Amino acid sequence: MNTQKITKNKIKGIIGRHEAEKTSLIAILQDMQNEFRYLPKEALVAVGKHLDMPLARVYEVATFYNAFSLKPRGRYLVEVCAGTACHVKGGFNLLAKLERELKIECGQTTKDGTFTLEQVRCLGCCSLAPVVRIDNDIHAYLTQDKIPRILKKYRK
Amino acid sequence: MVNLVIDGKKIQAKEGITLLEAARENGIDIPTLCSHESLEPSGACRLCSVEVTKGNRSKIVTSCIYTVEEGIKVNTESERVKKVRKLIMELLLARNPDSDVIIELAEKLGVKPQKRFLPDHDKGKCILCRxxxxxxxxxxxxxxxxxxxxxxxxxxxxxxxxxxxxxxxxxxxxxxxxxxxxxxxxxxxxxxxxxxxxxxxxxxxxxxxxxxxxxxxxxxxxxxxxxxxxxxxxxxx
CATH class of the missing domain: 3.30.70 (Alpha-Beta Plaits)
Known part of the structure; x- marks a missing residue:
């Protein structure tokens, strides 16, 4: 999944796929998030205009859900599970290792825009703990020494 | 008209009004922060909590969004209400330790800051009442x-x-x-x-x-x- 260039036409195209009703708001924001990997300001402004909704209301929804990001995310989203099972199995060590390997802190994006590192609560596969999800691939029973090789695969 | 009792006082209230409105019409004071006559009530600050008794059961409700009902008994000063109100006030005091309004209201209700609720210093005076x-x-x-x-x-x-x-x-x-x-x-x-x-x-x-x-x-x-x-x-x- 590549980070897409943000153009007015693309924003228009996404909005145009939905009906101009208030109930379309979240669906439109989800499509924007999928397309751009984050919600650019100009997109939120355009959505508000299309739905005849104040920007303050759109902003409320966009900042409420963790699924939406207002900061540009990298090409690959690295999510370290911090749920109970993964935590007990040492998920925090994986996060520390990833921070060292990527030279960023949790919540940041690498300079080249390849990886964004985030922590999530539970990915729903506790029997595979500890897990890290990269771009929707689950890496199960992960240990620190496997991390460099995995990252290399994505860097290519 | 709806017949109800608030703090032992028999009251006739217009159908559809809230407990808070009925109480205030009859000179009974209930502390509030988020209630405003020009705006729809939202039950955000919870300070207006009162105890409603229906038959043998009683429950704590927010009076600003609870509409009057036939035959209910409302208590605005029962031990249970005082306990609930005290806790809400303690939490507000911990959230907004710098708000004069909240400090004053806490004093009026006899509530002191609690050690178990660490005061916030990043919330300003906002109680998020909307x-x-x-x-x-x-x-x-x-x-x-x-x-x-x-x-x-x-x-x-x-x-x-x-x-x-x-x-x-x-x-x-x-x-x-x-x-x-x-x-x-x-x-x-x-x-x-x-x-x-x-x-x-x-x-x-x-x-x-x-x-x-x-x-x-x-x-x-x-x-x-x-x-x-x-x-x-x-x-x-």
Whole structure:
């Protein structure tokens, strides 16, 4: 999944796929998030205009859900599970290792825009703990020494 | 008409009104922060909690959003109510330790800061009651402000925390805020609110700066009254 260039036409195209009703708001924001990997300001402004909704209301929804990001995310989203099972199995060590390997802190994006590192609560596969999800691939029973090789695969 | 008892007093109330309204009509005082006569009640601050007894059961309800019912007994000062109110006040005191309004109200209710609730110092005086947001949306009609984020990091403000281009600088949000969280500074010909500075209009009779230019433009646009007529302050009209 590549980070897409943000153009007015693309924003228009996404909005145009939905009906101009208030109930379309979240669906439109989800499509924007999928397309751009984050919600650019100009997109939120355009959505508000299309739905005849104040920007303050759109902003409320966009900042409420963790699924939406207002900061540009990298090409690959690295999510370290911090749920109970993964935590007990040492998920925090994986996060520390990833921070060292990527030279960023949790919540940041690498300079080249390849990886964004985030922590999530539970990915729903506790029997595979500890897990890290990269771009929707689950890496199960992960240990620190496997991390460099995995990252290399994505860097290519 | 609905018959009910509040604090042992037999009361007849109009159908559909809230317990808080019925109590206040009859001179019974219930402490509130987020209730305002011009806005829909929302039950945000929880301070107006009272105990409602129906038959053999009783429950704690927020009186500002609970409508009157036939035959219920309401107690605004029972031990249970006092306990609930005390806890709510203790939490408010921990959230907004710098708000004079909250400190005063706590003193009135005999509530002291509790060691087990660590005071917050990043929340300002805001209790997240939404009065300012509702005022801006339903009364002013511009929706310049709203909440952002959620949970412990939820705050009220303008989108992206930037100067709002729809704000008219009317200051209704600062006026309605029950705890004095919203900062508005008016000095001579300028007014600053939500990080934006507005130019004030001087009254064309007495010369006093009385309203932001953007507010008068907005009113003129909405009502059709020419801007020139609006440029006279209310005391000179």
């Amino acid at each position: 009065l300012c947001i509702k005022t801006c949306e339903t009364i002013v009609g511009v929706s310049a402000i709203g909440f952002s984020s959620r949970g412990a990091t939820k705050i009220v403000g303008t989108p992206f925390d930037e100067e709002s281009d729809v704000c008219i600088g009317c200051g209704a949000c600062a006026y309605v805020c029950p705890t004095g969280h919203i900062q508005m500074e008016t000095t001579g010909d300028t007014r600053t609110i939500w990080g934006r500075t507005f130019k004030m209009t001087a009254c064309n009779v007495c010369g006093r700066y009385f309203a932001p230019e953007d507010q008068l433009k907005y009113i003129s646009q909405k009502t059709g009254v020419p801007l020139k007529e609006l440029s006279t302050c209310t005391s000179c009209r």
